[in-house]
Amino acid sequence: MTTLRAVPVGCGHYLPDRIVPNSEFEKTLDTSDEWIRARTGIERRHFAADDQKTSDLAIAAAKAALLDAGLDGSDIDAIVLATATPDQTFPSTATRVQHAIGAGGFAFDMQAVCAGFIYALANADALIKAGQAKRVMVIGAETFSRILDYTDRGTCVLFGDGAGALILEAREGDGSSDDAGILSTDLHSDGKFNDLLYVDGGVSTTGTVGQLRMQGREVFKHAVTKLSAAGNTAMEKAGVAPDDVTYVVPHQANLRIITAVAQKMSLPIERIVVTVQDHGNTSAASIPLAMSVARADGRIKANDLILMEAIGGGLAWGAALMRW
Template sequence: MMIRSRIAGCGSYLPERAVSNVELAERVETSDDWIVQRTGIRSRHLAADGELTSDLAVHAARAALEHAGVDAGSIDCLILATTTPDNTFPSTATKVQAALGMTRGFAMDVQAVCAGFIYALSVADNFIRNGQARRALVIGAETFSRILDWEDRTTCVLFGDGAGAVVLEAVENEGTSADAGVLSTHLHSDGRFYDLLYVNGGPSSTGTVGHVRMHGQEIFRHAVTKLSEVVDEALTANGLTPADIDWLVPHQANRRIIDGIGRKLKLAADKVVLTVDRHGNTSAASIPLALAEAVADGRIRRGDLVLMEAIGGGLTWGAALIRW
């Protein structure tokens, strides 16, 4: 027998305000057609004034805890993936910990931009596998609207705000690919491509927050190659093939990238969970937001094999295979 981490519950939260492409076209030189054709995005949610990343994270975390039927007092570790923390320090995770009433265990942030949720899931999964935690809360939360240059039409139309969360708990099973739980996670980074997607500011460099800067075509090229490779890596590690996959829950950055990975895996379009049209790119929040939606509406069921993958600034990328 071996210990694995199983997802016991999911939760999500989107700010109330939804902003359409048409509304954005009144602000920058763009159009609904231009945005949809290149990205698949039709609208996104933006946090209200005074609504912080920690606020979004707390909403999603409470929903996940309720779905799992557990309380915050039973959580051993809280891992929050975010690129938009409330403060430079301390970690936003500790703020969420306090708001949830979690007074034991530990909490920390993970920063891997759009790949952040995969990284955070891997960290929590390893704590559970090693016996350092029995139950973990993993959150992806972002207020990306706070770091956008609203005069740069190539970036400001892409991103949105939101949060998603999962509760992981330790289970014992035989450890085969048919048993429930996180089968494996696979993480990568390559700092040589640091300047392809970054924020031009920070406490150490400029003392300012800065704005998102992106070389979109280069990111697209790397995304297709690196995500294909890490998906193959995950399947090979578990002795599985694309035909075994029931659901693809990808990072929701660009419809063309998502469609490309789906075609490579020969997955039917209705086996790919898509929220990019309504959420935009919510960075570390995008995968748990999409996952929570597919679980809530009954698409993902116990026994299904779920593949998650993401790529973000750094460059960072990764994949996770989960037997639901």
């Protein structure tokens, strides 16, 4: 029986020019390059310039994805942009991208923090299957450097700025796990964990942007158990085994989390795409950014089975399985 699939046809990413090595934090904090590397695996990250907005990063990634797919902006029917650091309270940052690339249809933002790209991917998949759009661009873009407390060494060294974009196109498959496209998604959230990872500001609370706050140890514990469970569920839904997965592209939060999840799922580290050392945690941008890097260097190829998983504030978490 034929079924409609959301098939990847192009991806791209963008990183701001400014590279911030760990040593830069040594000037103002009781920390060191060695301390940061040992606890996170992060060596450097990119920060947006003062005049760069989240939309600027997203637009650059979108244009790179269009180039990779051999498409024009007018070929895109919808844009779903995942971000926790939008340009404005409203309208959506996605509409800025829509205008900049000359896309038609509709565009909207999605907010699930670091899990945002997985949530956006699931929504894009549903839009395509429902016949609402033929081609959907899914973007993760963040300027987390704007919401960090630079006196808190436990959080400010973790995050970076960047954007990644993936274009999905409606194509028919036979309904099996051999199809190209998104094969399954698994989404979760639980608001009782709000205080583990949040920003202490907002429109209806303080009237300010606020700064990021996190209980790192608690987040680590939840991340390992919840990410491995969501990943396994996504594979079960699609009827595939861990040995069938070509690469796992996880949320790039912390090398220790990535390694622990891989071990819990019995996946060799060689099949995990890791970019956290170069980019830090770019929240909703981390998965499409890492995927685009792995495509550009020749690792991810046609017919590869890709498992993606992420967790963020909310707590919100999920996984998606996609064949390129």
